Amino acid sequence: MCFLSIVIPAYNEEKRLPVSLPQIIQFVRQQPYTVEVIVVNDGSRDRTVEVAKTFEKEVDFIHLLSVEHGGKGHAVKAGMLQAKGEYRFLCDCDLSMPIVEVNKFLPPSLSGYDIAIGSREAPGSRRYNEPYFRHLTGRVFNTLVRFLAVKGLQDTQAGFKCIHGKAAEQLFRLQTIKGWGFDVELLMIAQHNQQRIVEVPINWYFNRDSRVNVLRDTYRMVNEVWRVHQNVRRGLYDLPRE
16 A cells, blocks of 8 residues: 555557656655556557566566556556555656646645546646647537536546545446546546546646547547447446445
8 A cells, every 4th residue: 555656558658658757756756655656558569568667677666567458548447456556646658747746636735536637727727839729629529528428627638637546446447448538437437426526737738749649539539428428328337335
């Protein structure tokens, strides 16, 4: 058991990990609480495993978890259920949100929630260098998400989310979507079961080397959002009564 688990889904990240992991290591070593870092290798075809193992050998709080390739949601679910932290933080490998902002999501800065989501739309947030078209498509997608699934949240897709350990054990066991749309499903499960979600304003830097293909991935995510909408109606997201 530790205070914080940082879960990093990684698919073909041999170039990003050597940049992001040293920043995360430096951050962790400056904190007064205990941390584990779980790199979830999602069946990478490059040197992701070798790179992660190098850090794992040198740093005792870094752990590599390898799963068959199934998509980002698949990797995140595996990492979150493997994690032991009281708080479990989903962290994109590109660190488009600086890692030092993690403490915004944790006590004493923030407490009393089930899920805290990094938001690029909440008051006080800042976006840097994002192309207008990318921002526009994101807002259109969010409008669809709020109409079909998650109500009231202005940004469901930023790759930085903190889930309380107890909530993580409940929510991720009900997750079915393996791709990019897992964020919407996770938040929908939480809302459906009256769990508390808060948006945390973050500084977010657009990465021109982003893996997201706006047209292809938006189409896939729209289909996944519709599946979430249907799953709610079927009662698939009901948490078991204690």
